[in-house]
Amino acid sequence: MTEPGSAYRKQLEAALAFMNEGDDFLVVSHVQPDGDAISSTVVVGWLLGKLGKRYVLLNESDLPSRLRFLTLADTIQHFDEQAPPFEFTRVISIDCADYKRIGTVSSSFPPGTKLLNIDHHPTNDSFGSVNVIRSDAAATVEILYDLIEHAGIALDRDAATAIYTGLMTDTGGFRYANTTPHVMSIAAELLKLGVKGNDLADHLLEKMTRPQLMLLQRGLSRLSFSEDGKIGWLYITPADLEETGADPEDLEGLVNYARNIDGTEVGMLFKGTQDGQTKVSLRSAGRIDVAAVAQSFGGGGHVRAAGCRLELGLPEAMPKVVDAVRRVLV
Amino acid sequence: MTEPGSAYRKQLEAALAFMNEGDDFLVVSHVQPDGDAISSTVVVGWLLGKLGKRYVLLNESDLPSRLRFLTLADTIQHFDEQAPPFEFTRVISIDCADYKRIGTVSSSFPPGTKLLNIDHHPTNDSFGSVNVIRSDAAATVEILYDLIEHAGIALDRDAATAIYTGLMTDTGGFRYANTTPHVMSIAAELLKLGVKGNDLADHLLEKMTRPQLMLLQRGLSRLSFSEDGKIGWLYITPADLEETGADPEDLEGLVNYARNIDGTEVGMLFKGTQDGQTKVSLRSAGRIDVAAVAQSFGGGGHVRAAGCRLELGLPEAMPKVVDAVRRVLV
Numbered sequence: 001m002t003e004p005g006s007a008y009r010k011q012l013e014a015a016l017a018f019m020n021e022g023d024d025f026l027v028v029s030h031v032q033p034d035g036d037a038i039s040s041t042v043v044v045g046w047l048l049g050k051l052g053k054r055y056v057l058l059n060e061s062d063l064p065s066r067l068r069f070l071t072l073a074d075t076i077q078h079f080d081e082q083a084p085p086f087e088f089t090r091v092i093s094i095d096c097a098d099y100k101r102i103g104t105v106s107s108s109f110p111p112g113t114k115l116l117n118i119d120h121h122p123t124n125d126s127f128g129s130v131n132v133i134r135s136d137a138a139a140t141v142e143i144l145y146d147l148i149e150h151a152g153i154a155l156d157r158d159a160a161t162a163i164y165t166g167l168m169t170d171t172g173g174f175r176y177a178n179t180t181p182h183v184m185s186i187a188a189e190l191l192k193l194g195v196k197g198n199d200l201a202d203h204l205l206e207k208m209t210r211p212q213l214m215l216l217q218r219g220l221s222r223l224s225f226s227e228d229g230k231i232g233w234l235y236i237t238p239a240d241l242e243e244t245g246a247d248p249e250d251l252e253g254l255v256n257y258a259r260n261i262d263g264t265e266v267g268m269l270f271k272g273t274q275d276g277q278t279k280v281s282l283r284s285a286g287r288i289d290v291a292a293v294a295q296s297f298g299g300g301g302h303v304r305a306a307g308c309r310l311e312l313g314l315p316e317a318m319p320k321v322v323d324a325v326r327r328v329l330v
Numbered sequence: 331m332t333e334p335g336s337a338y339r340k341q342l343e344a345a346l347a348f349m350n351e352g353d354d355f356l357v358v359s360h361v362q363p364d365g366d367a368i369s370s371t372v373v374v375g376w377l378l379g380k381l382g383k384r385y386v387l388l389n390e391s392d393l394p395s396r397l398r399f400l401t402l403a404d405t406i407q408h409f410d411e412q413a414p415p416f417e418f419t420r421v422i423s424i425d426c427a428d429y430k431r432i433g434t435v436s437s438s439f440p441p442g443t444k445l446l447n448i449d450h451h452p453t454n455d456s457f458g459s460v461n462v463i464r465s466d467a468a469a470t471v472e473i474l475y476d477l478i479e480h481a482g483i484a485l486d487r488d489a490a491t492a493i494y495t496g497l498m499t500d501t502g503g504f505r506y507a508n509t510t511p512h513v514m515s516i517a518a519e520l521l522k523l524g525v526k527g528n529d530l531a532d533h534l535l536e537k538m539t540r541p542q543l544m545l546l547q548r549g550l551s552r553l554s555f556s557e558d559g560k561i562g563w564l565y566i567t568p569a570d571l572e573e574t575g576a577d578p579e580d581l582e583g584l585v586n587y588a589r590n591i592d593g594t595e596v597g598m599l600f601k602g603t604q605d606g607q608t609k610v611s612l613r614s615a616g617r618i619d620v621a622a623v624a625q626s627f628g629g630g631g632h633v634r635a636a637g638c639r640l641e642l643g644l645p646e647a648m649p650k651v652v653d654a655v656r657r658v659l660v
Contacts, residue, residue: 177527181518181521197504217550
């Protein structure tokens with residue numbers, strides 16, 4: 001896996017040394033944590049436990065309920081600025097591209113705290129005293145798998161399930177372009193350890209809450225297309241969120257229904273906010289650079305997935321952005 | 331992969347011998363072919379080509395348009411009973427659980443034609459003169475991967491793409507319980523050969539035609555639940571198919587929207603037919619045996635996926651089947 005003497009192997013060794021040399025760790029990930037953030041958090045906790053270390057798992061945001069089943073997830077503490085500081089001498093930051101992503105939790109770090117930064121985001125600015133940055137990893141759990149293998153520690157089914165969860169959520173169920181041979185090989189090894197991939201897929205990717213369903217019904221009923229079918233868009237109002245009892249994260253994936261229709265080059269989701277603004281998610285089928293469109297409205301992102309915010313209500317914002325996409329399509 | 335001397339290895343050797351000893355082959359799969367059937371067909375054609383054999387690929391049904399991109403797919407001939415018989419001395423049947431699944435194509439086989447039967451269905455009745463039946467394989471392409479590896483022939487990207495397609499479609503995008511470590515290891519090897527897994531996932535699993543979208547809109551707008559939320563169902567009328575221009579296969583997957591809602595134990599899709607009958611697809615989240623319910627209406631299937639047909643219109647059939655599920659849920 002990791003060639004002896006390679007730069008990556010040296011990073012893994014430094015990370016292990018960082019863990020072995022400390023006694024009390026604070027393990028943090030980013031605000032509004034996703035599957036990979038929480039999976040990585042519990043896997044680092046699991047590893048520290050194997051190494052006989054004391055640790056506290058912490059996050060600024062609440063644990064997404066769908067991830068409660070993960071081993072150690074119930075030990076992740078919710079950060080409260082009023083609470084007394086935890087006893088720790090070292091911090092491990094996981095899946096955070098920069099210091100700010102940790103959120104207000106970082107206010108509890110004494111100055112000069114030694115920090116191990118493990119992440120897979122290409123924009124990571126190496127803010128740790130030790131850094132393991134691997135932008136070709138699909139998920140941070142992929143790096144942790146290599147780390148645990150490198151440490152010669154045998155995974156059990158619980159830890160394997162957490163790693164599978166991180167891989168599955170960050171690759172869209174082994175569908176995104178980051179699904180490398182290495183990802184699939186790790187998945188094969190994890191399944192050998194008894195991971196129930198089918199149950200995880202059902203739970204993490206297939207299941208929908210009733211509020212999500214209601215949002216999907218409303219969104220789909222409003223799906224509109226340009227005359228040539230190359231642009232598809234739908235919208236969600238603040239009233240939709242209120243009336244369905246949905247959370248903003250329930251909107252995730254909705255934009256794909258617009259993008260995934262045959263012939264559609266660009267799919268968009270417009271979300272009206274309470275204060276009369278409009279947030280736009282843009283997705284490209286591949287040919288069009290939607291980041292450029294988003295940038296023209298002060299937003300940004302990637303070629304195939306971008307976003308922006310307009311200080312306009314839905315009725316004004318929608319034709320404006322649709323027109324901008326239309327001009328790029330010509 | 332295959333231990334020397336194992337029964338499976340002997341089967342693979344017999345299959346290779348069957349190919350090596352003949353000159354002219356007819357390669358057939360089942361009627362209404364799915365991703366695995368067509369992928370397997372072209373992979374066998376590819377292998378016969380590598381072995382320097384002549385072959386004709388044949389299917390009773392039309393090629394699903396989504397699978398046209400596969401190598402050799404444009405050489406699959408559509409069976410026409412009026413056409414002159416092809417010149418062949420041996421038949422290879424792929425992904426067919428019994429002789430009948432081949433369809434009317436089998437009428438063109440002279441009596442006593444030697445037939446190699448390669449399949450992964452547990453109900454396969456070994457109707458071939460040589461049989462390679464592997465019910466623990468997720469897809470027939472999985473067996474073909476082993477066969478090609480056993481033959482010591484190097485896959486190219488086109489053949490690898492076809493095998494990935496069969497694996498991806500028969501495992502629901504690496505989500506079903508048949509997604510074994512062996513499947514994931516093969517997927518890793520295929521990606522190494524340059525298979526574009528992301529493009530395949532988009533094309534085969536994510537994309538929706540406009541008629542499919544319109545069916546989804548109509549179906550979702552009618553999704554109903556029992557008071558306790560444990561039963562969810564939706565229906566599609568013959569007029570829906572006509573007005574949207576959808577094919578019956580566009581209904582595939584629609585039933586999952588009913589099953590996948592949090593708290594739903596059984597999801598059902600009711601399809602009204604032109605002659606006033608009702609076809610029912612039943613899906614279980616795991617606890618309830620829907621095959622038993624289907625059987626009580628003369629249908630059948632598996633514990634988690636079953637179907638039946640009632641000689642009643644939608645308004646009469648729906649409450650009858652919902653009631654039957656309700657009784658099982660008590």
